Structures are given as structure tokens and as C-alpha cells.
Amino acid sequence: RKEVEQDPGPFNVPEGATVAFNCTYSNSASQSFFWYRQDCRKEPKLLMSVYSSGNEDGRFTAQLNRASQYISLLIRDSKLSDSATYLCVVNSGSARQLTFGSGTQLTVLP
């Protein structure tokens, strides 16, 4: 089983749609959780840190379910500029060592 698993997609959604990505992780001792976005041939950029109570940043909402070892990202009112690959990231081993999921590709269509 992979340490971090994501549905690779692709997700093709119209502008204005709501889309949700899911991610599961295998290490029950993980304490740090993040969502990054990565544009084609660019570096990953931190989108959100995920806190145990769930957190929201504008159109983006992240949720964490420790019992099920499951993280989600909800994007409301999708924009064309949201088109990217979304990487679920979890610490493994020490808090400094992060394991990246393979990413979920999102395309927002006009």
C-alpha cells in the first residue's frame, strides 16, 4: 500500500463547479498534513496546511479525519486558474520528512 494515495483523475469540471479531492494515508502517527498545487513543469506551491479541526481559505476547504486516515480538499466556484495538479502531502517518519501523493489533475473548462 502506498503511504499517500490519491485519485489521479483527471477531473474535468466547468467553471463555477464545486470539486472535491480525497486522499488517504497509511501512517497513523502522521501529524502534519498539507495540500500543494503544482502547475505543469513548475514547482509545487503550498496551498493549505490542514489542521485537525478543518480549515477554510476563501474558496478552499480542507478537512482531516484521523480515525479514517483521510484528508479532503474542496474547491468551490472553480476558476480557470485552478487548473493544476493537487498534491496531498503527509509527514512520514520525522515531522520534517514529507511524503507526496502522486497528485490529482484538475482541469477547469470555460
Added chain:
Amino acid sequence: DAMVIQNPRYQVTQFGKPVTLSCSQTLNHNVMYWYQQKSSQAPKLLFHYYDKDFNNEADTPDNFQSRRPNTSFCFLDIRSPGLGDAAMYLCATSSDTGIRPYEQYFGPGTRLTVT
């Protein structure tokens, strides 16, 4: 603006010819990382420096080495590049302290081609 800088952005090297990639940061973060990312794959951690302490991942080939002469700079040396080493190499930094510990910030990457 505080940032992570990588040079060069594109590097072409010949099979077996040593190459060095560089990373510098103005964030004053104590941890620096090197990742390898191949097309359509997740970034894979090669090693990281926690202050001056070097931490190698168990599956990182011996062909890959790193140096961190000071807080701001970190280098990735590939001693004898093979065709399978062609990839994007990403440098990242994080801090153990502050309000957002362990968040990693990436440089733009160096795309390595091996001919």
C-alpha cells in the same frame, strides 16, 4: 521577497559527467531538502539537512551527494549521471520554529537532461 533560488534552471550533461546543482534561500530556514521529480510522478525526497546534520533517505543512490556549506546554500552533486537521472530536481526549505513549522517552500527547480 524571501525566496528559494535554484541554479541553473536547465542543465544538460553527458552520461557519466559529474554535475552540480545549487540552491540558495533567503528565508533563513534551518532545514533544506532535495527532491527528484520525474514526469507524472510525485516528488521523491533524496535527502535533507537539519541545520548541519545530513539525513539521507535509505533508497537514495550513492551517486547522489549533497553539501551545505552554510545556512543559505545547499548543493546537489550527481557523480556519474545516468539516463535514468534525467528529472526535475527541486530544492525546498522549512523551519522547525514559528507559527507554521514544517511547511516546505520550493524553489523553481532545475530540469536535468542527460545525453
